[in-house]
Amino acid sequence: MNAFIAIVRRDLLLAMRHRAEAANPLLFFVIVVALVPLGLNPRRETLELIAPGVFWIGALLATLLSLERMFRSDFDDGSLELMLISPQPLPLIVLAKILAHWLVTGLPLVLAAPPIALLLGLPTSSLAVLLTTLVLGTPTLSAVGAIGVALTVGLRRGGMLLSLLVLPLYIPVLIFAASAVSAADGLPVTGQLYLLGALAVLSFTLAPLAAAAALRISVS
Amino acid sequence: MPQTELHRDRNPLLEAVDLSCSRGHRTLFENLALQVSGGEVVQILGANGSGKTTLLRVLCGLQPPAAGSLRWRGRDMSPGAPEVYAEVQFIGHAGGVKLDLTPRENLDVAIALGGRPTGTTVATALARLGIGKFGRRPVRTLSAGQRQRVALARLLTCASLLWVLDEPFTALDADGVSIVDAMLYEHIRAGGAAIITSHHPVALGRVTPRPVSIDAGA
Numbered sequence: 236m237n238a239f240i241a242i243v244r245r246d247l248l249l250a251m252r253h254r255a256e257a258a259n260p261l262l263f264f265v266i267v268v269a270l271v272p273l274g275l276n277p278r279r280e281t282l283e284l285i286a287p288g289v290f291w292i293g294a295l296l297a298t299l300l301s302l303e304r305m306f307r308s309d310f311d312d313g314s315l316e317l318m319l320i321s322p323q324p325l326p327l328i329v330l331a332k333i334l335a336h337w338l339v340t341g342l343p344l345v346l347a348a349p350p351i352a353l354l355l356g357l358p359t360s361s362l363a364v365l366l367t368t369l370v371l372g373t374p375t376l377s378a379v380g381a382i383g384v385a386l387t388v389g390l391r392r393g394g395m396l397l398s399l400l401v402l403p404l405y406i407p408v409l410i411f412a413a414s415a416v417s418a419a420d421g422l423p424v425t426g427q428l429y430l431l432g433a434l435a436v437l438s439f440t441l442a443p444l445a446a447a448a449a450l451r452i453s454v455s
Numbered sequence: 456m457p458q459t460e461l462h463r464d465r466n467p468l469l470e471a472v473d474l475s476c477s478r479g480h481r482t483l484f485e486n487l488a489l490q491v492s493g494g495e496v497v498q499i500l501g502a503n504g505s506g507k508t509t510l511l512r513v514l515c516g517l518q519p520p521a522a523g524s525l526r527w528r529g530r531d532m533s534p535g536a537p538e539v540y541a542e543v544q545f546i547g548h549a550g551g552v553k554l555d556l557t558p559r560e561n562l563d564v565a566i567a568l569g570g571r572p573t574g575t576t577v578a579t580a581l582a583r584l585g586i587g588k589f590g591r592r593p594v595r596t597l598s599a600g601q602r603q604r605v606a607l608a609r610l611l612t613c614a615s616l617l618w619v620l621d622e623p624f625t626a627l628d629a630d631g632v633s634i635v636d637a638m639l640y641e642h643i644r645a646g647g648a649a650i651i652t653s654h655h656p657v658a659l660g661r662v663t664p665r666p667v668s669i670d671a672g673a
Contacts, residue, residue, distance in 0.1 A: 318568065
């Protein structure tokens, strides 16, 4: 448990010392979401219609942008080798990395959501559902992403491959989350939210194991 | 005879049997037999590209050998066995030191990962390696030799039987080499063992490494 806390703490410290780099995904997210009304029709009905999709596509791409950082620097400076030959269970260490990644990338998206939802003219009645989908969905993005990064970290130009590997796995989250937000204005959404919750639980249980195995292969 | 002989243990800690390693499609070495016992320092010799680093990584369990097997205290060593990792410390080319953290923060993480602190405090370990006054500065601001010392300080704070050091002397000055020499001496006196590589001979005062060559045809 000590190792878990130490890794989370270390990654947060590193993010603090690279504030500009750590803030990049959030900035990207805000820019994408703010540009869409300018490029499309800024009429309220149109925006209400597309806002859930825009929101989630932005969140997904912002997460994708930040994924590679999860293991890249650890791979380059040899810290990853220390984690691999540590007597601590590797999946636990990977779980700590995923949690730290979510705290640095996912949590800011959740916190930035209410003002941006206003910007897109999302009805306030949908805001609670939007926040719930983000809270349930963004951890899944970090966890599933960890598998992709672990598989590609040994490759010099793994960025493209990473997107190809990870994006298809992100699609269920995108579909259920966006549809929940769209339906929030009157229709029941518990089904989508349960599914998002199930995906989060599934990915947090299995992704650390898969990513740990992938890391061992990548480093050898 | 060097004093180190007195403390050599009969049963080898780590034993490699018929070990072969390859990188890509190239075979680096074949049928290597290596035994490392408590109380000795083994120096792996070989030309550049002969597979010294690969051998060390295989011995640590970081990558599987192409053929052959490894035994830890006489038992087959399965890669990823936590009880083996608890006894081995590896310091590779990349020292595993985060440049944006201070030496203290780096060591705190290493201690948490290693799980078995020796009781030597971080401050004491850094002072022993002569970088006590840099404990709170980001490693990025330190020189290559000082960074190497930060990595080596891990050996003092985390308990382990086998030290696996890849080119530990590369960036060190004469003073640094003598510190590491003394650390190795104390380690083997306490029954530990070490495997080091070095492509140039280093004059160690207190420890006499046993050379093992992995060059083809040697």
